[in-house]
Amino acid sequence: MQKFTIRIENTGEHYACTDKRSVLEGMVALGRRGIPVGCRQGGCGVCKVQVLEGQYVRRVMSRAHISPEDEQNGCVLSCRIYPASDLRVSVIGAMKKNVCRPLASLPPPPTMNQPRQGDSSWQ
Amino acid sequence: MAMTGVLRPGHAQIRVLDLEESVKWYTDVMGLQPMGRDGQGRAYFKTRNERDHNSVILRQADEAGIDFFAFKVLDKATLDDFDRKLQAYGVKTERIPAGELLETGERVRFQIPTGHSIELYADKTDVGNGKGYLDPDVDVIDGPGIRPIRMDHALLYGGDIDGNVKLFTEVLGFTLVERVKLEDGKTDLAVWLTCSAKAHDIAFVRHAEDGKLHHVSFQMPSWESVLRAADIMSVNRVSIDIGPTRHGITQGTTIYFFDPSGNRLETFSGGYDHYPDMHPITWSWEEVGRGIFYHDRKLNDAFLSVVT
Numbered sequence: 119m120q121k122f123t124i125r126i127e128n129t130g131e132h133y134a135c136t137d138k139r140s141v142l143e144g145m146v147a148l149g150r151r152g153i154p155v156g157c158r159q160g161g162c163g164v165c166k167v168q169v170l171e172g173q174y175v176r177r178v179m180s181r182a183h184i185s186p187e188d189e190q191n192g193c194v195l196s197c198r199i200y201p202a203s204d205l206r207v208s209v210i211g212a213m214k215k216n217v218c219r220p221l222a223s224l225p226p227p228p229t230m231n232q233p234r235q236g237d238s239s240w241q
Numbered sequence: 242m243a244m245t246g247v248l249r250p251g252h253a254q255i256r257v258l259d260l261e262e263s264v265k266w267y268t269d270v271m272g273l274q275p276m277g278r279d280g281q282g283r284a285y286f287k288t289r290n291e292r293d294h295n296s297v298i299l300r301q302a303d304e305a306g307i308d309f310f311a312f313k314v315l316d317k318a319t320l321d322d323f324d325r326k327l328q329a330y331g332v333k334t335e336r337i338p339a340g341e342l343l344e345t346g347e348r349v350r351f352q353i354p355t356g357h358s359i360e361l362y363a364d365k366t367d368v369g370n371g372k373g374y375l376d377p378d379v380d381v382i383d384g385p386g387i388r389p390i391r392m393d394h395a396l397l398y399g400g401d402i403d404g405n406v407k408l409f410t411e412v413l414g415f416t417l418v419e420r421v422k423l424e425d426g427k428t429d430l431a432v433w434l435t436c437s438a439k440a441h442d443i444a445f446v447r448h449a450e451d452g453k454l455h456h457v458s459f460q461m462p463s464w465e466s467v468l469r470a471a472d473i474m475s476v477n478r479v480s481i482d483i484g485p486t487r488h489g490i491t492q493g494t495t496i497y498f499f500d501p502s503g504n505r506l507e508t509f510s511g512g513y514d515h516y517p518d519m520h521p522i523t524w525s526w527e528e529v530g531r532g533i534f535y536h537d538r539k540l541n542d543a544f545l546s547v548v549t
Contacts, residue, residue, distance in 0.1 A: 156547040158480040160258060161305030161503015164547060178258045180503065180549070181303035213546040 122201040126152040127208040142197040160198040166211030173202040246414040247436040251313035253457045256302035258502040270477045272386020293365040294344035296392040305502040305549035307454040311360035320363040324349045355399020356451030387470045389459030396455040398448035417521045424526040440491040440512035453548040458507035464494045470508045489532040
């Protein structure tokens, strides 16, 4: 088992992650923050990152969120990549706007005017 | 109460990113019974206690999510009657021939206002739960996996949930059990509907994108068995969203967790019985946190945002 350093460019956060854990799992397990946490299984897309530097092993992830071009450009779901070297990543995912947040473009309700709940999308 | 129309949720077809990994997980961790595969490679499951041939169907795809959710109706005449009523209401229906799903009769498929495909069917082969219909034993022997009682309900996300409520109550005979209001006190954020005497058979949350799956839920026999499910999840490193905890809405105890493709599932127990004469319960915007997660008492961003 090898250990590598993951650096999140947006926040300057860094943590150690083994090659047996996904980049997201490694962050969550140490109580670190920076990448939004969703399903942790490659399906929901909220933990999307751009790998700026480093090698990794990747598992299958939903095409609803990662196109083949994304993959080629190192744009991946952090819950589905396992470090094979130190990594530098930049967060590009986010919790989707939901109806309890402002500016959600929704079909019916004309009376929507919700207060911002604070940006809680950063776990 | 006489149940003569839509009886209960019957099957959910879920998209998975790696079929073999998922088949193993639904078998070993969920403790569902594999019921075979069809010509398209779809894998079929039922819980040990369910009597009909299948309730969960897995399809390999490159995106996670739900293909369709189905309800069993009383008989063929009821199915034809609902088909007529749906068309009269202005809903386009499609007949899927018997046998397209293993051991399942003809299905009537239609799209609801939130973009989800819903199906009705009357027949699915009764394969039994292994205990027989004469002098059966009780299923008390513990076994591997979570082993829920049944596939119980689903929560779906989409835009026009008002249209869904109208369709389900006016055409399909469902009743509204609980609702959550947005800050304006008028608009529904979420609704829980039943076709039976359960607290919910289907639920909807208003969302910016149509056709999304929030979770498919499985009923457990007790709060203790929900806690046992949590232990099984940790032993198997299952991704847990939240719980074990309790919902204020429906009052059930719960764990939300994710299958290997990120589809959210629930194991829940309890809740109360609802009859059509009962007044629906309303949750105000100010108390929605307590309504959704009774112990945390706060809104959880993942609950409202993470869907497949």
